Amino acid sequence: MKQNAKYKIIKSLIDLLEIYPFENISIKMICANSNVNRSTFYDHFQDKFDLLSKIQNYYLNKYEQLLNTFSFNFDNIKKNPEKVYKFFHIILKYIYRKKAFYHAIFISHPNKELVMEYIDITKQYYARILGENNTTIQNVPFFITYTMSGQIGVILNWLRLGCQESPDEVASALLANTLKVQR
Numbered sequence: 001m002k003q004n005a006k007y008k009i010i011k012s013l014i015d016l017l018e019i020y021p022f023e024n025i026s027i028k029m030i031c032a033n034s035n036v037n038r039s040t041f042y043d044h045f046q047d048k049f050d051l052l053s054k055i056q057n058y059y060l061n062k063y064e065q066l067l068n069t070f071s072f073n074f075d076n077i078k079k080n081p082e083k084v085y086k087f088f089h090i091i092l093k094y095i096y097r098k099k100a101f102y103h104a105i106f107i108s109h110p111n112k113e114l115v116m117e118y119i120d121i122t123k124q125y126y127a128r129i130l131g132e133n134n135t136t137i138q139n140v141p142f143f144i145t146y147t148m149s150g151q152i153g154v155i156l157n158w159l160r161l162g163c164q165e166s167p168d169e170v171a172s173a174l175l176a177n178t179l180k181v182q183r
Contacts (some may be wrong), residue, residue: 006044008034017104067125084176092167
């Protein structure tokens with residue numbers, strides 16, 4: 001029962017973030033939207049900032065776990081595009097399953113600090129992947145910035161338009177563009 005209430009509170013904040021900026025959301029709104037008493041809210045969270053922080057940390061940690069799982073054993077990307085496709089596909093499938101959260105923090109009312117955390121973590125993993133493998137890329141930091149900018153643009157547009165394409169389609173497009181950039 002308590003876990004169900006906690007989940008309702010979390011879902012309530014994510015739903016409200018689609019409509020209102022965080023600073024305009026009150027605990028009263030969260031409780032009304034989740035049909036949970038204030039005392040139950042305080043059983044799980046100190047305040048709305050604690051709630052938001054826990055949600056953001058949870059999703060960021062899950063994202064980083066996915067990156068970590070797929071960031072090792074990359075061969076030459078041109079020789080093994082299936083692994084890169086799988087990497088994109090898993091990340092996109094995760095974003096798709098959690099699209100309400102990602103739409104809220106990236107599109108509806110962007111949280112710039114959190115967006116930068118996602119970008120920085122992704123850059124670190126890209127640098128690790130490229131650093132551990134033989135690459136002919138001349139300036140790895142510029143390549144990462146250039147490539148990620150395009151990938152982020154595609155993902156943000158996909159979220160903005162309601163994820164109309166499947167994660168498979170978007171992963172294929174990201175792979176094709178990544179291979180083109182490497183020429």
